[in-house]
Amino acid sequence: RINEQRLWDTLMEMGEIGGTEKGGCNRLAGTDLDKQARDLFVSWCQAAGCDISIDKIGNIFARRPGKNNDLPAVGTGSHLDTQPTGGKFDGVFGVLSGVEVLRILHENNIETPTPMEFSVWTNEEGSRFQPAMQGSGTYVGRFDLEAELNKTDVNGIRLGDELERIGYLGDMELGSRNMGAFFEAHIEQGPILEDEKKAIGVVRLGQGIRWYNIEVIGRPSHSGTTPMHLRKDAMLASSLIVAEMQAIANRHENGLGTVGFMQVWPNSRNTIPGNVKFSADLRNPVPEVLLTMHEELVAFCEKVASDQDLEVKVDHFWYFAPVEFNASDDVKAATEKLGYSHMDIYAGAGHDACYMADLVPTGMIFTPCLNGISHNEAEYSSPAECAAGANVLLHTMLEASER
Amino acid sequence: RINEQRLWDTLMEMGEIGGTEKGGCNRLAGTDLDKQARDLFVSWCQAAGCDISIDKIGNIFARRPGKNNDLPAVGTGSHLDTQPTGGKFDGVFGVLSGVEVLRILHENNIETPTPMEFSVWTNEEGSRFQPAMQGSGTYVGRFDLEAELNKTDVNGIRLGDELERIGYLGDMELGSRNMGAFFEAHIEQGPILEDEKKAIGVVRLGQGIRWYNIEVIGRPSHSGTTPMHLRKDAMLASSLIVAEMQAIANRHENGLGTVGFMQVWPNSRNTIPGNVKFSADLRNPVPEVLLTMHEELVAFCEKVASDQDLEVKVDHFWYFAPVEFNASDDVKAATEKLGYSHMDIYAGAGHDACYMADLVPTGMIFTPCLNGISHNEAEYSSPAECAAGANVLLHTMLEASER
Ligand SMILES: NC(=O)NCCC(=O)O
Ligand SMILES: NC(=O)NCCC(=O)O
Numbered sequence: 001r002i003n004e005q006r007l008w009d010t011l012m013e014m015g016e017i018g019g020t021e022k023g024g025c026n027r028l029a030g031t032d033l034d035k036q037a038r039d040l041f042v043s044w045c046q047a048a049g050c051d052i053s054i055d056k057i058g059n060i061f062a063r064r065p066g067k068n069n070d071l072p073a074v075g076t077g078s079h080l081d082t083q084p085t086g087g088k089f090d091g092v093f094g095v096l097s098g099v100e101v102l103r104i105l106h107e108n109n110i111e112t113p114t115p116m117e118f119s120v121w122t123n124e125e126g127s128r129f130q131p132a133m134q135g136s137g138t139y140v141g142r143f144d145l146e147a148e149l150n151k152t153d154v155n156g157i158r159l160g161d162e163l164e165r166i167g168y169l170g171d172m173e174l175g176s177r178n179m180g181a182f183f184e185a186h187i188e189q190g191p192i193l194e195d196e197k198k199a200i201g202v203v204r205l206g207q208g209i210r211w212y213n214i215e216v217i218g219r220p221s222h223s224g225t226t227p228m229h230l231r232k233d234a235m236l237a238s239s240l241i242v243a244e245m246q247a248i249a250n251r252h253e254n255g256l257g258t259v260g261f262m263q264v265w266p267n268s269r270n271t272i273p274g275n276v277k278f279s280a281d282l283r284n285p286v287p288e289v290l291l292t293m294h295e296e297l298v299a300f301c302e303k304v305a306s307d308q309d310l311e312v313k314v315d316h317f318w319y320f321a322p323v324e325f326n327a328s329d330d331v332k333a334a335t336e337k338l339g340y341s342h343m344d345i346y347a348g349a350g351h352d353a354c355y356m357a358d359l360v361p362t363g364m365i366f367t368p369c370l371n372g373i374s375h376n377e378a379e380y381s382s383p384a385e386c387a388a389g390a391n392v393l394l395h396t397m398l399e400a401s402e403r
Numbered sequence: 404r405i406n407e408q409r410l411w412d413t414l415m416e417m418g419e420i421g422g423t424e425k426g427g428c429n430r431l432a433g434t435d436l437d438k439q440a441r442d443l444f445v446s447w448c449q450a451a452g453c454d455i456s457i458d459k460i461g462n463i464f465a466r467r468p469g470k471n472n473d474l475p476a477v478g479t480g481s482h483l484d485t486q487p488t489g490g491k492f493d494g495v496f497g498v499l500s501g502v503e504v505l506r507i508l509h510e511n512n513i514e515t516p517t518p519m520e521f522s523v524w525t526n527e528e529g530s531r532f533q534p535a536m537q538g539s540g541t542y543v544g545r546f547d548l549e550a551e552l553n554k555t556d557v558n559g560i561r562l563g564d565e566l567e568r569i570g571y572l573g574d575m576e577l578g579s580r581n582m583g584a585f586f587e588a589h590i591e592q593g594p595i596l597e598d599e600k601k602a603i604g605v606v607r608l609g610q611g612i613r614w615y616n617i618e619v620i621g622r623p624s625h626s627g628t629t630p631m632h633l634r635k636d637a638m639l640a641s642s643l644i645v646a647e648m649q650a651i652a653n654r655h656e657n658g659l660g661t662v663g664f665m666q667v668w669p670n671s672r673n674t675i676p677g678n679v680k681f682s683a684d685l686r687n688p689v690p691e692v693l694l695t696m697h698e699e700l701v702a703f704c705e706k707v708a709s710d711q712d713l714e715v716k717v718d719h720f721w722y723f724a725p726v727e728f729n730a731s732d733d734v735k736a737a738t739e740k741l742g743y744s745h746m747d748i749y750a751g752a753g754h755d756a757c758y759m760a761d762l763v764p765t766g767m768i769f770t771p772c773l774n775g776i777s778h779n780e781a782e783y784s785s786p787a788e789c790a791a792g793a794n795v796l797l798h799t800m801l802e803a804s805e806r
Contacts, residue, residue, distance in 0.1 A: 084669035085623045085677065127671040190628035209627065211672065220488045222778040223661035223684045224612065225593035225751035228652050230775070235662050236649050242642035249631050258626035259638050260672040262665060266487035268530040269614065269663040269682035270752075271778040274488065279672035281626045348628035349673075372633070375625040375674040 002394055004387035007100040011386065014040060014080070014096060015088035024377025025088050029081035029123035029134075030153075030162030037080040038168055041120055044099050048106040050118065053177075054170025056145055057138040058122040058163040061177055064102060066115040066401065072180030074112075074400045075360075076101065076393060077119025078352060079135070083127050087379020089187045089369065089386075095120055097185040097390035101397060112401040117179055121352040122163070128153045131211055131318040136352035139174050140359050154263070175359065181327055181400045184353035185365040185393045187381050191372025192345060199388045201345035201366030202332045206354040207254075208290040209320040212280040214241065214301065217311040220266060220274030232310040235264060235273040241312075244300045245280055248293050255293055256283040256348070285346050287322055323354040327363035327400075334395035335365075340388050349374075365392045405797055407790035410503040414789065417443060417483070417499060418491035427780025428491050432484035432526035432537075433556075433565030440483040440495075441571055444523055447502050451509040453521065456580075457573025459548055460541040461525040461566040464580055467505060469518040469804065475583030477515075477803045478763075479504065479796060480522025481755060482538075486530050490782020492590045492772065492789075498523055500588040500793035504800060515804040520582055524755040525566070531556045534614055534721040539755035542577050543762050557666070578762065584730055584803045587756035588768040588796045590784050594775025595748060602791045604748035604769030605735045609757040610657075611693040612723040615683040617644065617704065620714040623669060623677030635713040638667060638676040644715075647703045648683055651696050658696055659686040659751070688749050690725055726757040730766035730803075737798035738768075743791050752777075768795045 017036045018027030027033040038060060042052050045062035053061045063073060078094025098118040105112065121139070126132025129151045137143045149160030163169040188194075193201050218234035242259045249257035261279035282297060284290035298314055305312040328344075335342045345366055347354070353364045367389035370380040420439045421430030430436040441463060445455050448465035456464045466476060481497025501521040508515065524542070529535025532554045540546045552563030566572035591597075596604050621637035645662045652660035664682035685700060687693035701717055708715040731747075738745045748769055750757070756767045770792035773783040 083671050083674050085671075085674060125671075126673060130672070132673065188628070189625050191630075191633070207627070219776075220779045221776055222592050222752060223663055224610070224659065224686050224753065225591070225775065225777060226659075227594075228649065228659065230594070233649075233661070235645060235665065239642035239645035239662075242638060243646060246631065246636075246639050256627065256629075256631065258636070258673070258675055259642075260626055260667075260674050260676060261670050262638065262667045263670075264663075264665045267664050268486050268488075268528075268778075269533070269684055270529060270535065270661070271486050271488060271663050272661055273663060274779070281672055283627050349625060350627065372628065373622075373624055374628060375671075376623045376677070 002100045002104055002387060002390045004383050007096060007386055007390055008383040010096045010099060011088055011092060014092055020377050022377040024379065025082045025086045026084050027082045028084065028128040029125060030128065030159055030166065032166065034081055035166035038120060041080065041095060045102060045118055048102045053172045054168055055139060055172040055174055056170060057135050057148060057174065058168040058170065059135045059139055060120040062118040064105060064116045066112040068113065069115055071114040072178045073115035073117040074397045075117040075119060075179045075182040076184060076397060077121060078184050078186060079121045079124030081123055081125050083125055083375045085377055086375060087377060089379055089381050090189060090374050091124055093187055093381065093386060094185045097393045100390050101394045104394060114180065114401045116397060117177065124352055129159045132350050133352055133355050136355040140355045141175055142355060145174060179360055182353060182356040182360050182362045183393060183396050184351055185389045186351055187369040187374065188366040189369060189374035190348050193366060193368035194372060196343055198343045199340040200335045200342040200392055202328050202335065202342055203325055203347050203364035203366055204328050204344050205285060205346040206323040206351060207283050207285040207346055207348055208287050208322040209350055210282045210290060210294050210316060211318040213315040213317060214278050214280055215313040216276045218274055221272050223270040223272055226272060231272055232308065233272045234276040234310065237304050237308045237310055237312065238276040238278055240304050241301060248296045252284060252289050252293055254285055285322055320350055323357050325357060325363050327361035330396050330400055331363040331365050331392065334392050334399060338391055338395060340392065363396065365389050405503045405507055405790060405793040407786050410499060410789055410793050411786040413499045413502060414491060414495060417495050423780050425780040427782065428485045428489045429487050430485045431487065431531040432528060433531065433562055433569065437484055438569035441523060444483065444498060448505060448521055451505045456575045457571055458542060458575040458577055459573060460538050460551060460577065461571040461573065462538045462542055463523040465521040467508060467519045469515040471516065472518055474517040475581050476518035476520040477800045478520040478522060478582045478585040479587060479800060480524060481587050481589060482524050482527030484526055484528050486528055486778045488780055489778060490780060492782055492784050493592060493777050494527055496590055496784065496789060497588045500796045503793050504797045507797060517583065517804045519800060520580065527755055532562045535753050536755055536758055539758040543758045544578055545758060548577060582763055585756060585759040585763050585765045586796060586799050587754055588792045589754055590772040590777065591769040592772060592777035593751050596769060596771035597775060599746055601746045602743040603738045603745040603795055605731050605738065605745055606728055606750050606767035606769055607731050607747050608688060608749040609726040609754060610686050610688040610749055610751055611690050611725040612753055613685045613693060613697050613719060614721040616718040616720060617681050617683055618716040619679045621677055624675050626673040626675055629675060634675055635711065636675045637679040637713065640707050640711045640713055640715065641679040641681055643707050644704060651699045655687060655692050655696055657688055688725055723753055726760050728760060728766050730764035733799050733803055734766040734768050734795065737795050737802060741794055741798060743795065766799065768792050
């Protein structure tokens with residue numbers, strides 16, 4: 001069994017890096033705060049006897065040797081970056097559950113049959129740089145390394161430059177770790193486990209995601225002298241699309257549609273906006289339904305462009321297909337062995353484990369979070385809820401190493 | 404008659420200060436560029452024999468003595484600040500028509516019966532600081548000086564500090580100029596004179612304006628895990644209000660409704676926005692209609708707040724009542740004397756003359772602009788169109804000085 005208090009203390013210590021007044025965390029990928037969090041992880045792993053490797057997209061791997069170091073390792077990991085209004089648990093809980101597993105093995109001098117591997121993935125959040133799960137997606141070969149290093153934030157700063165600046169642009173080849181299975185613990189980020197009073201969610205599926213950059217190009221003109229029918233108002237056109245995103249989501253079972261990001265130009269109150277850029281995020285667990293939602297969005301954007309006589313550019317830059325986790329039964333077995341209540345569940349968010357499932361048998365362990373709230377400074381999981389997830393991770397990894 | 408080429412050359416020279424690639428101007432109030440433009444105006448007026456005074460809100464007055472300097476001056480003026488995507492003419496044309504009038508009087512050694520006064524008003528645009536016509540409104544006593552100096556831009560920088568920094572925080576008392584009439588030349592900023600093929604618009608009325616800061620306070624949460632019916636999505640709620648602004652405008656004759664400014668927080672694509680701030684601008688020439696539009700906006704915001712179970716704060720911080728210009732007939736007489744085609748018109752935009760009408764008989768002279776486009780880098784008036792307006796200004800001022 002893991003040490004509940006120690007796990008909690010590491011969560012709180014890590015949460016101070018970028019900690020906000022409201023008790024959340026603002027630790028965007030590639031920032032100085034990201035570096036501090038990575039450094040702390042590295043120091044903890046080294047103190048528990050691990051070797052550290054950094055790959056070409058900045059992912060960190062800490063390896064604890066086993067009996068036979070030629071055997072593929074059993075891996076775990078998640079991310080340390082957060083949303084601008086993130087919590088202390090999203091991602092961090094998975095990384096620090098790994099650290100807690102490592103410490104248990106270390107202090108008990110347990111020699112596992114295979115090596116164990118503890119990882120931190122670059123920019124899982126997709127907030128500062130897109131897409132999300134950029135580190136794991138690049139590691140498994142879904143994305144082109146150069147293209148990803150060249151991605152820029154809203155201020156035009158390159159991911160590659162930021163990784164170099166903070167000392168985490170490594171030279172290890174992508175996809176080169178000798179790993180045989182991967183497990184990720186994560187808070188659910190939704191309300192279901194809490195509603196159903198279950199300690200553990202055995203994650204069967206990660207739902208599909210489609211991400212867009214949409215740009216509306218109208219014509220800036222005077223708010224006091226331009227008659228309504230002569231306007232090409234990029235703000236108005238954008239607002240119609242935002243409202244339609246909700247309508248699309250509501251038309252489809254389990255559909256979700258969100259506009260989280262918007263930039264208006266010139267952003268002056270008496271100039272009709274000439275240009276508006278915004279994000280769109282559509283999700284559904286069923287790929288066919290998600291495709292229909294996509295088609296509806298594209299068609300609606302075309303309609304707005306023609307109705308309003310302006311240009312609407314839709315850049316559909318990321319499709320994340322639903323992923324089935326093929327090592328879920330390992331998670332379920334460990335949960336049952338430990339006697340925790342559990343249920344099957346699907347992940348609403350994307351996770352690094354979703355991409356790792358391309359390479360190795362993979363499973364995910366969900367734990368409840370208060371009111372299902374995440375990407376919010378109020379995000380919370382209790383010490384006992386966290387401990388349950390970490391215990392399941394420990395035993396899932398031990399079982400996998402035995403096989 | 405004024406010197407058409409010289410007027411054009413001063414317009415082009417002034418337009419270089421903050422000039423944009425697309426031939427427009429980006430010269431926000433209180434910036435270094437605003438200082439450069441003000442300095443150039445001051446140097447031109449001093450070279451033509453004027454005394455310069457600066458008042459406590461940064462308005463500049465250049466006085467040319469007349470035969471009897473105890474008589475109230477005939478004044479003209481406008482503004483040198485622009486929109487972020489402004490043109491070379493909005494405001495600047497009025498100021499430089501004044502400079503051209505001054506030069507004509509100066510080079511011909513004309514001694515007018517009364518002094519003549521040439522002014523530049525602080526922050527007419529209302530883009531960086533709010534409201535618009537801040538300098539003239541404060542001068543005539545509509546706004547409280549301290550409150551206006553304390554206004555901040557989106558970065559929290561005070562207007563008062565900016566005026567001091569650029570050397571234009573004067574000590575002359577507000578409202579203290581001895582002026583007997585005020586005339587402002589301005590491009591129309593709308594399509595009517597061009598459509599009607601008229602050289603001059605005799606402005607009878609400035610329409611009413613209501614400005615708002617609206618803030619929607621929802622709850623940030625995860626775009627992938629928060630079911631649609633559990634969201635408090637500040638972006639969605641805002642988009643409904645943006646769309647309603649158009650609907651309100653379209654329901655009322657001559658109604659205008661615009662959202663030109665928006666800030667989204669935390670502005671991360673997979674976080675449902677917790678907070679959105681945006682502007683609203685409602686206009687109508689008929690005060691009763693504008694009041695109805697206002698009531699419809701407030702009622703709609705309340706409905707959105709209750710439907711979406713979130714908070715919508717409506718700060719209606721500026722009401723600009725329609726203004727009748729009581730010296731329009733002077734403008735009309737000068738126009739007819741000069742033989743220009745003309746029509747009566749109302750101003751869609753607010754102007755410094757609208758506030759000056761509180762204190763003295765006031766008139767405005769409109770000239771056509773290409774395709775009615777303003778607050779756009781493509782804003783354009785031809786040299787001949789500008790010259791016509793400046794000629795009318797010259798003769799209107801001369802006539803007023805004679806009386
Ligand atoms: N776990 C998590 O919040 N991932 C961010 C990527 C997403 O938007 O789903
Ligand atoms: N002339 C002009 O564009 N003034 C700006 C104030 C307004 O929004 O009407």
